[in-house]
Amino acid sequence: MTENAEVSPKHPRAESIRIRERLTRRVDGGVVSLAGLIAHGRGEAFDYILGERTTPSAAHAIRAAAGALLIAERPVLSVNGNVAALCSRELVELAGVTGAKLEVNLYHRLPGRDSAIEKLLRDEGVKELLGVGEAASAQIEEVNSDRRRVDPRGILIADTVFVPLEDGDRTEALRRMGKTVIAVDLNPLSRTAQLASITIVDNVVRAMPLLISEAKRLKGHGIEELQREVSSFNNARVLSDAMRTMEERLRELSRRGVYIGPRGNE
């Protein structure tokens, strides 16, 4: 694609535009789907309303998520196109710190897409990667997309699944299977956000480094302490905090009456 151009670092929305370009650059190779771009746009709008920062409540969810990954017996990090394009390095590092497996799981399993994603993760040094090609041979019931195809060594038998940028169907199905589901979702009203065990309402680009450093910090702690961190976590409260933050910020923005919103560039 030639539609990307240099962004001036002084541009008020430079960071947001750079993230966009990391995604659009990955469309040609098949890593990012067109629906993935639209989904990213939805996230941008919610992030903007949330204030484009990690709220104290999201930081709390990140702590609980790190604890849950560390105490899990068979944790799996699920990888889709957008996350691979934005956070391959961080995914590989998080898997290393927590002992979780990485599994490619896609809504649209177009030909060659999983191997394009595999290449990104291999470049970041991943050793074992589940869910590629024929390896996604098991099925999850009641999921109406290619998301249902999982690896029998991974998501199928996992006790805890980390599902950044997820769809609601699969979150619901994984929960029904009794798994702990950790979601990253900027929309606190989505089915994913509402149904996950731990919802990190934050931009995945901001959340991943924090999740890694929390996992490193908590790794030295005893299992009882981690369990306390996880069992005291209240997801409903985190979601209602996020909604209150959005409401308050809308009120503040409308009071200020300034135009600092997401910049359109059709």
Add this chain to the structure above:
Amino acid sequence: MTENAEVSPKHPRAESIRIRERLTRRVDGGVVSLAGLIAHGRGEAFDYILGERTTPSAAHAIRAAAGALLIAERPVLSVNGNVAALCSRELVELAGVTGAKLEVNLYHRLPGRDSAIEKLLRDEGVKELLGVGEAASAQIEEVNSDRRRVDPRGILIADTVFVPLEDGDRTEALRRMGKTVIAVDLNPLSRTAQLASITIVDNVVRAMPLLISEAKRLKGHGIEELQREVSSFNNARVLSDAMRTMEERLRELSRRGVYIGPRGNE
């Protein structure tokens, strides 16, 4: 692209998914840009928070917009990729009813893109189309994208410009040139929304048919009456109404605690 599939009409987000597919289908031919898909996602999120309906306040802005187009001496409807993919027929009809010219104006003027858009509009029966190829030979100052390239017979000399799904830069430049700018923008906080003379905070797919029927209805009315409609219009009020609607709806949704938000399908 093969990622589009049949959507069950019973799906709670069927209409939203169909609109998405109308856009993604137009990427291959070059009508819709990748940045256009992300922009659409942002709109989806704001539309969802607004309640996915035309508010009384948006209906008021649509009435004023119809009046402004009818009293204009040289009205122009600006066409970009997303609008062409979603509303070609309506654009041609609106131009017919109001006597406005149609002009292609693009943020990313990639090779062949304007002629792909031209084909869509020709298929809907457009006779005169400005801004295609070398015809976009004039320049608007202080616009940092291909948006600056305009047709000397169209936007350059227009008194009123209809700019659905716009970027802030150009809206500001057109206003500085003394033109009446009518925008359609789901984000009431955007620069476009804040700087336009009349901002229709509504989904362009819902707004266009209403704008056409208002223009037909008002066409029989006297010029003084139309001028009254336009001059009594208060855009700041319309924007603050939209923000209040968003706040109220967030409060309502968080109270209900239901997961009916935009469905992710990465």
